[in-house]
Amino acid sequence: MQRRPRIGLVSLGCAKALVDSERLLGRLRAAGYDTAPDYASADLVVVNTCGFIEAAEAESLDAIAEAMRENGRVVVTGCLGGRAERLRERFPGLVAVTGPAAFDEVVSAVTRVLPAPGPRPGAATPIVRLTPPHYAYLKIAEGCDHRCTFCIIPQLRGPLASRPPEDVLAEAEARVAAGARELVVIAQDTAAYGRDLPPRGRAWPGIAALAAALGELGVWVRLHYLYPYRALERLVPLMAEGRILPYLDMPLQHASPAVLRRMRRPARSADVLARLARWRALCPDLTVRSTFIVGFPGETEDDFRRLLDFLEAAELDRVGCFTYSAVAGAAANALPGAVPEEVKQERLARLMTLQQAISRRRLRRWVGRRIPVLVDAVEGDVALGRGPADAPEVDGCVHVRDAAGLRPGDLVEVEVERSGDHDLWGRPLGP
CATH class of the missing domain: 3.40.50.12160 (Methylthiotransferase, N-terminal domain)
Known part of the structure; x- marks a missing residue:
């Protein structure tokens, strides 16, 4: 053969x-x-x-x-x-x-x-996984309609192109049937999903309707890359009701109005703080993740101080931060006021030091509580897993002791015994 x-x-x-x-x-x-x-x-x-x-x-x-x-x-x-x-x-x-x-x-x-012998007899296009079998990324749209000055994604991938909801749900059902216990929903601009699709009945098939439908599949549903649109107001109630995970990944990029204008970003920090307070009142277990850029052209020490003040007030659970990097074709390349590399690195270190303390403080609220944990790996008598507050690859994890008998993909209830800067430690409960 x-x-x-x-x-x-x-x-x-x-x-x-x-x-x-x-x-x-x-x-x-x-x-x-x-x-x-x-x-x-x-x-x-x-x-x-x-x-x-x-x-x-x-x-x-x-x-x-x-x-x-x-x-x-x-x-x-x-x-x-x-x-x-x-x-x-x-x-x-x-x-x-x-x-x-x-x-x-x-x-x-x-x-x-490299000619192939031909398609496999009777074979449809298979679902291939490059992640562990128990979770899967579900991309619901391609492209982006924003024109952020630091980004060239619209040039590379075009405008927003949402997948029809029936196609998304069909793929989600296939992923669940193949063993996925968590669906991580992604797009360049997830909150904008459906804006480019024709209306269905009296409404557009937006992200809230899609998330609600995914929540009926009986697995964890986690949302990433959500711009701070009004659509989020319809998502947080779904989280409070337990229909999707209480996890909000909302890339804000900065908090200084001057920097946000140069970035062509939509948010105002005062509005974000008010919305965070409202969302946390509705869903106390809400975990909020965001990403920021420091050293953007023209960023002054006062701009950076505003960002630190915002982080103090917002008390975000998870934060990623990058120094500004010029990208060929990005409009920001023409902006004046380049920030020296050593200043970028110094600001990055200051921000992450502050955020480490905030994350440590936020994680303490889980100590003594019981949380569900999805097991990713087992090393000897210790399992490494993730709770609702932990996205794969970017957040912390839960270290579970006395893990004999647990396997990757198991969903186990864990009593949290202690917390650190990014991770939790606990023991399994029940069989």
């Missing part, structure tokens, strides 16, 4: 890019290709790149160089693929270069240089 050609995949970037990699692998398998675990056993390598910030671009270029050196047959796709001329100039031997989510183009390029 003829061996099927093997494709290696290097997947870089965010969870949204990971979903693209899963879909691409599904297409390749349906076309008759197998996957390879390393360069040596691969007949061709696909590198799904990220070009969101300078460091991500550098990582992608290094990955392409390594794939060319170790294998030689390389297709580049993803966000960095939008700069095809630059890539071909640097790597003239590339098989093909495509933009993000260009699944048909990638399969066509692979087929052209």
Whole structure:
């Protein structure tokens, strides 16, 4: 029997890019290709790149160089693929270069240089997972209608393009049937979901309606990348009712009005604080995560101080922070007032030191309480898992002692015994 050609995949970037990699692998398998675990056993390598910030671009270029050196047959796709001329100039031997989510183009390029025996008999496009079996990322839309000056996502991925709700629900049901106990809902702008779709009956199929439908599947539903739109007012009641996880990932980027204007961001810190107070009154167990950029062009010490003051007042549970990095094609590159790198790093350190204390304080509220924990891994007699407040890969975890008999994917009730800067520790209850 003829061996099927093997494709290696290097997947870089965010969870949204990971979903693209899963879909691409599904297409390749349906076309008759197998996957390879390393360069040596691969007949061709696909590198799904990220070009969101300078460091991500550098990582992608290094990955392409390594794939060319170790294998030689390389297709580049993803966000960095939008700069095809630059890539071909640097790597003239590339098989093909495509933009993000260009699944048909990638399969066509692979087929052209590496013909497959043909599709597997009677096989539909399979669901491929690059995450553990017990959770899955569910991408509900592509693109973005915002024009933030530090970002080129609309240039790379186009305007908002929401998936029809029936398609999203069908995929969600398939993921649950395959063993997923948590669905992590993602998009470039999740809260805008459905704005570009035609109305259904008397209403548009917005994010609240979709979240409510996903909540009927009997698994955890966690929402990421929610701009502070009014739609959030309809999501928090669903969290309070236990229909979706009480977890709100709301990237705010800054708190200084002057910086937000230069970023072309929509939020005002006073409004956000008022809404946080209202949401926490409605849903006391709400966990709020956000991300921020320090060192944006023109950011003064007063601007940065406003950001620190906001963090003190907001008491966010989880925070990620990045120093500003110029991205080719971003409007912010032309703004005056570049912040020296050493100042960026100093501000980053100050912010994270402050936030560490806030996170430690916020985590103490769980001590003595019982929470559900989804087990991710078991190491000896200790299980590592996540509670409702912990998103995979970006947040802390729960360390569960006396974990003999637990397996990844188990959902167990845990009594929290102590807390730290980012993590919780506890013991399992019941069988």
